Amino acid sequence: MKYVIGVDLGTSAVKILLVDQLGSVVQEVSKSYSLIQEKTGYSEQAPQDWVDQTVAGLSDLVQSFNGNVVDIEGISFSGQMHGLVLLDEHQEPLRHAILWNDTRTTEQCKQIYEAVGEERLLDITKNPALEGFTLPKILWVKQNEPHIYEKAASFVLPKDYVRLKLTGALHMEYSDAAGTLMLDVANKAWSSEVCEQLDIDVDLCPPLVASHAEVGTLTPEMAKATGLSVDTKVFAGGADNACGAIGSGILEEGKSLCSIGTSGVVLSYEENNDKDFGGKVHYFNHGEESAYYTMGVTLSAGYSLTWFKEVFAKEESFDELVADVHTVSPGSDGLLFTPYLVGERTPHADANIRASFIGMDSSHERKHFVRAVLEGITFSLHESIEIFRESGKTIDSIISIGGGAKNEDWLQMQADIFNAEVVKLTSEQGPGMGAAMLAAYGCGWFESLQDCSKAFVKQAKTYQPNPDRVERYQALFDVYKQVYAQTQAMNEQLVPFRK
Template identity: 65%
Template sequence: MSYVIGVDLGTSAVKTVLVNRSGEVLFESSQPYPLYQPKAGYSEQNPEDWVEQTLVSLRKLMEMSNISAEEVAGLSFSGQMHGLVLLDKDGQVLRPAILWNDTRTTAECRLIEETLGADLLQIAKNRALEGFTLPKILWVQKHEPEIMEQAAVFLLPKDYVRYRLTGDFAMDYSDAAGTLLLDIASKSWSQTIAEAFSLPLSLCPRLVESFEEVGTLLPEIAEASKLTANTKVFAGGADNACGAIGAGILNEGQTMSSIGTSGVVLAYEERKELDFEGKVHFFNHGEKDAFYIMGVTLAAGYSLTWFKDTFAKDLSFDELLSGIDAIPAGSKGLLFTPYLVGERTPHPDANIRASFIGVDAGHSLAHFGRAVLEGITFSLRESIDIIRESGKTINEVISIGGGAKNETWLQMQADIFNSRIVKLESEQGPAMGAAMLAAYGCGWFDSLQACAAAFIRPAKTYEPNPETAVVYNELFALYQKIYGQTRELNEKLAQYR
């Protein structure tokens, strides 16, 4: 037998999965690491924690599986995007990593927009947001110049772990796309952007494909992980790109809805000349010469968690949602906007906040629960519509994450998106995508599409109810008015938070 390993380096933990040639996840292991917030808005981690816990997770995976190390053909990575790791000329970390959810860089974002103007969207295809990597580099350049002077190269989180495992500096296109330093269409580092901020291009590592072999394990790493030094290591990809691969989003017309803490709508795309004016993200895919369009709802599953913890703390999620199937579409005239922590798509607005509109004395907990689910799904529908407006047909959506765990919510997605919804038999998300990159890189399959056909199996489909879809279409038009009519109120309320 032979196996591959997918390593998913998340924000709170690293997850490893052992997958066989049939795409079955036989064993998995997860190891947490701490998050540091030294000041309000700061979010940092120690890169060494990632390495140590990845090795622990790999070792536990091998011990519980009891397979021979020689049977592991290769491994690859998925990783949290945007995080900045600065290294000196000797490959030593210069400061804690600044993570994707760090918000200290608002001034740097404005500087990028003012300096680059229209070139930013022309080259990088994305707006300057606090989460991206370039603003973090500019923050260090301004506030920690002594650190910046020592910096020889920057890496993203999973690339640092891979460097420590192999000794090789590299970054794949899908993760590089989230730095604001990559020319998305030409798949090259942008000299225009780097020079605008006096950054040497030597700061950027070499670019590789996600399925490209970048080395084998260093002897001491092989010993610590209970693998062999011959284990092939493949570059891997950004967590969203790997999530798309793990859900089989590898052909034109394929779209995914992922509802975790945040919510993502992601569609496969081959047209590199598209211009969404920054309304959605446009990144390189893990598939060669392909892209993906992505809209983000910042508080998707988080909205449901907040609602339960605030108003129904003693109930489980199943108990909270048990009565929503008896509530009609529209929750008897109750609408919810999931702007608890601001919003990303289509309104990149840090000040906007959530609303319940139409609260009536006749509304029960179940009405509010259903309204929360509907509001989250309406927000995702906004991303669906932007993608459809680009000329793309969306007749089917793969639903993963928390939104795929409730039958009523799955049907609600079908009705609000007016599209067939597919639930997968086994859902491992980015970790599976990483394993698939390793399987393809090892030559098990002629293409990622062939790998997906073997590894990914649908479990159930949900077709839209035409009558309910009409009702939701009318309610969606009302939902879309709430942002414009509450924006000024929220800007004024921000001073009281």
């Protein structure tokens, strides 16, 4: 039996899957790392932590592997998107990585519009200037840390950095490059126009490759540190949402995905690059060649639950925290939560908005707050589904992945709030599975990613919407949607009081 490894470099942890030729996950390892949040709006991580934890995870995996290590033929990567890793001439990081959920760059987004023009930017990159994307982060460093910027020789995204350290080869692939706001998405090339307008040297941008491209093998040092063979083939990989789509079989028009990791994503496959969503949803290159996807993003989805757990139930596991939410009725007896802990992207691109609990009542217990958090996250994702439905898409079945898909009550809640069938797969690790599939396809095990998906993507269970709960949630969703407008101005006034 042959094997491949899929590495998903998430925001909370790196999750590593060993997958056999039948598509079964035979081993799974997870190693966490923390966020560095110096001030409100800031979110960073140390690139070395990603490398250390990935190497430690691979080493654990190899040590408990019963087979012959040379049968592990290939490895590929999925990674949290947009994070800026600025490298010096020796390909060493010049500072911590600035992550996708860091919103310090509102001013730089304005400058991008002024320099490139809103319409032209949308024409070239298919996306608006949002704080989370990479280009505003590069500008922020250039303006606020010029001593660092002047030493920059290139930049990469998180999983590209880990791959660089494992192989010694510097690359970026299209699905992640699309999230930089510097890629000409339709023509799959760096946009010299965008770079020139912002006085950024286009040579900072690394060589581009396809997601399934073989980019090298492990360095002897890394082979030794991980226990893997030096001949293990390394494939480029993809953005975590592109890989999540591959790992869930979102490889044809009409298929949709909901992912609840640190962020939350509702994603839909697009065959073409010429649809017009006016920048309301992100529009990126898929990990499948010549395909695209659109998606709406909730910045603090799983992160809202993690935050609640860290602040109010630090000693408990997620399973313990959510154990009794089914005893609270839908709507949490009048308690609403909006998940804007670090600002928001879809549908409210707003770095200053913050979260709310609305309707606290003396009868509420902790379990009401937990249920309200789960409902608020799901309502937020439903706002993205509403945008897709309003654009004419039919969304009656959604595959649900990510840490949030571990809980049955939450999966049923998704079916009831989305008013759609929700499908759970045998592994909730969609991005890791997608990365493994890119390696399997790259190794030549399959003719196409679709063929690989037929063999690897397996449904475990479906959740049907309950008509009574659907109706109740529709009424609550109408109230939920008002909270943003009602709290927006108040949040602006609170900005000077934040850390």
